Amino acid sequence: MSFTLRGVGVSGGIAIGHAHLVSHVTLEVAHYAVPQSEIENEVARLDSAFNMVRAELDSLHASVSGPAAAEYGAFLDLHRMILDDSTLSVAAKTYVTQNQCNAEWAVTQQMNVLLEQFEQIEDDYLRERKTDVVQVVERVLKALLGHPGYVPPPVKHDGDSILVAHDLSPADVIQYKRHRFTAFLTDLGGLTSHTAIVARSLNIPSIVALHHARQLIRDNDLLIVDGSQGVVIINPDKHVLSEYRSRQSQLELEKRKLKRIKTTAATTLDGCSVDLFANIELPQDIEQVKESGATGIGLFRSEFLFLNRDDLPTEDEQFEAYRTVARKMQGLPVTIRTFDLGADKNLDSAKRVAVNPALGLRAIRLSLAEPQMFHTQLRAILRASRHGQIRILVPMLSCVSEIDQTLRLIENAKQSLREEKITFDEKIQVGGMIEIPAAALSLDIFMRKLDFLSIGTNDLIQYTLAIDRTDDSVAHMYDPLHPAVLRLVAHVIRSASRAKVPVAVCGEMAGDISFTRLLLGFGLRQFSMHPAQLLRVKQEVLRSNVPVVTPLTHKILKADDPVKIHQLLKKLND
Ligand code: PEP
Ligand code: MG
Numbered sequence: 001m002s003f004t005l006r007g008v009g010v011s012g013g014i015a016i017g018h019a020h021l022v023s024h025v026t027l028e029v030a031h032y033a034v035p036q037s038e039i040e041n042e043v044a045r046l047d048s049a050f051n052m053v054r055a056e057l058d059s060l061h062a063s064v065s066g067p068a069a070a071e072y073g074a075f076l077d078l079h080r081m082i083l084d085d086s087t088l089s090v091a092a093k094t095y096v097t098q099n100q101c102n103a104e105w106a107v108t109q110q111m112n113v114l115l116e117q118f119e120q121i122e123d124d125y126l127r128e129r130k131t132d133v134v135q136v137v138e139r140v141l142k143a144l145l146g147h148p149g150y151v152p153p154p155v156k157h158d159g160d161s162i163l164v165a166h167d168l169s170p171a172d173v174i175q176y177k178r179h180r181f182t183a184f185l186t187d188l189g190g191l192t193s194h195t196a197i198v199a200r201s202l203n204i205p206s207i208v209a210l211h212h213a214r215q216l217i218r219d220n221d222l223l224i225v226d227g228s229q230g231v232v233i234i235n236p237d238k239h240v241l242s243e244y245r246s247r248q249s250q251l252e253l254e255k256r257k258l259k260r261i262k263t264t265a266a267t268t269l270d271g272c273s274v275d276l277f278a279n280i281e282l283p284q285d286i287e288q289v290k291e292s293g294a295t296g297i298g299l300f301r302s303e304f305l306f307l308n309r310d311d312l313p314t315e316d317e318q319f320e321a322y323r324t325v326a327r328k329m330q331g332l333p334v335t336i337r338t339f340d341l342g343a344d345k346n347l348d349s350a351k352r353v354a355v356n357p358a359l360g361l362r363a364i365r366l367s368l369a370e371p372q373m374f375h376t377q378l379r380a381i382l383r384a385s386r387h388g389q390i391r392i393l394v395p396m397l398s399c400v401s402e403i404d405q406t407l408r409l410i411e412n413a414k415q416s417l418r419e420e421k422i423t424f425d426e427k428i429q430v431g432g433m434i435e436i437p438a439a440a441l442s443l444d445i446f447m448r449k450l451d452f453l454s455i456g457t458n459d460l461i462q463y464t465l466a467i468d469r470t471d472d473s474v475a476h477m478y479d480p481l482h483p484a485v486l487r488l489v490a491h492v493i494r495s496a497s498r499a500k501v502p503v504a505v506c507g508e509m510a511g512d513i514s515f516t517r518l519l520l521g522f523g524l525r526q527f528s529m530h531p532a533q534l535l536r537v538k539q540e541v542l543r544s545n546v547p548v549v550t551p552l553t554h555k556i557l558k559a560d561d562p563v564k565i566h567q568l569l570k571k572l573n574d
Helices: 036-063 069-084 091-099 103-120 130-144 170-178 194-201 238-261 283-292 302-306 315-328 364-369 371-387 400-419 437-441 443-449 457-465 472-477 483-498 513-522 531-542 546-558 562-573
Strands: 003-006 008-011 014-022 161-165 181-186 206-208 222-226 231-234 275-280 297-301 333-337 389-394 429-434 452-455 503-505 526-529
Touching: 008 194, 014 181, 014 238, 036 069, 036 091, 036 103, 036 130, 069 130, 091 103, 103 130, 170 194, 181 222, 194 206, 194 531, 222 238, 238 531, 275 283, 275 531, 283 315, 283 531, 297 302, 297 315, 297 526, 302 315, 302 333, 315 333, 315 371, 315 389, 364 371, 364 400, 371 389, 371 400, 389 400, 400 429, 400 443, 429 437, 429 443, 437 443, 437 457, 437 483, 443 452, 443 483, 452 483, 457 483, 483 503, 483 513, 483 546, 513 531, 513 546, 513 562, 526 531, 546 562
Parallel strands: 014 161, 161 181, 181 206, 275 297, 275 526, 297 333, 333 389, 389 429, 429 452, 452 503, 503 526
Antiparallel strands: 003 231, 008 206, 014 222, 222 231
16 A cells, blocks of 8 residues: 655655665563463573574674774674673573563563673773673564664665664764665654764755654565655555656756766855865765865764764874875865764763753763863874864854863863974864854854854754754754844854854755855855755855845845745745
């Protein structure tokens, strides 16, 4: 039977392919009584789940190769040891028999026992391995619940698989960079959640906030994903299918045509020159940056170097990553944002304890609370600064004391390198992200102390409107055109331009062509976005005339009625 689901399209385009369901099993499992006559079967179910996971781990072990093989192998050995620990594998069976309950419940109870044992361990490293215990139990639960597999799962329909998940963390999505899915669908998530941003960077259609996709779509169903409209059609009939196939070819054609302007300078009709920079998460994204014709990196989300691993990246490892990017950009600006960890990008998923993580110890707050970790990163960035035009960008600054502390720590890192006679760019520029209303409203102090600014509209909108950007239940309220947001963005661009402090927008607004003219009219001349969006934005810049659009943008700024604002924006873009 054919049916349609609607969600929030976070990355445009059309994909046609087969559903590949993955589950991120939460540990909230059901608890129910099992009759005496079924106990033997329940124990056998448990045995077979453990065997399945053993086989999974063994086959993973056999498949690892490349530079990370040793490290990954050790990680798999550890998981195998945890799996075979008698507290889990043997005691869970005893638990089922003694308590006459289901296997899932028994495993989670024994997991708690094992976690408590880990808690008592004095060795920090071993104590930290609690996350691995949870991950192993997740695998066992997946096997018990009838969908074994690991993340990332094997792709069955090579080249046409569409990933369907209840939720994905940014760390999950980044792993999928290596897999060739043609689209992403999730039940949860908001338009500018980091998960959506990473999915967008993969340059494939993605839809979030579908609510029940994971329940309603079955493995292998044929799907049409229309990322621009936020629509999924499940098991379409042949007429619908052929209609979408022709739309898909049309889009492909347009994409190919856009490549023609790759080397064209981004200049408006009236001769205003605009910088179009790229946002990246990992050094390997540079290939896509090169293809987009970006003239710099406006945002390197360095925290992605810290995800999907058990330890912290060393100074040398970070240095290599930053140097690679700097070298490959051949003297063009490379803006490295210091790690923006916390909130939805956690080092340790077991540590997600903050009641309100987006307002908690995130970004620069975490860096200042972990000065050693910050020092390591700063040294790595400074060392790499010799190999290109690197700039440091500091996320989520809210007050002058944070700026002062940060500048002091940068100076300390510089001094430590001087003492070791390691050269670096002494004049390296330090900028701040404007993503908290407090920063936008006290801009003078930011402009006095920093070399450049970059407006993070994703967070600026989240914090101005008090909308959690990761929460799909309020996703519909996330509004870049809210008068308060527009006024803050315009204020920052104007004030910085007047003071001759370079200012960019690096949030998702910069890559959305419906806002290109608006931002040009506000005075913006530096945009940073995912490379996949860059050529379309360039096309929009080439077609815009600043003196013509500016008066209309003033009108939009004065308007306070959402309907009027939308009408004016439409007029601006026509
Ligand atoms: C932003 O907040 O707009 C931004 C660019 O940073 P991030 O999306 O990584 O929070
Ligand atoms: Mg941000």
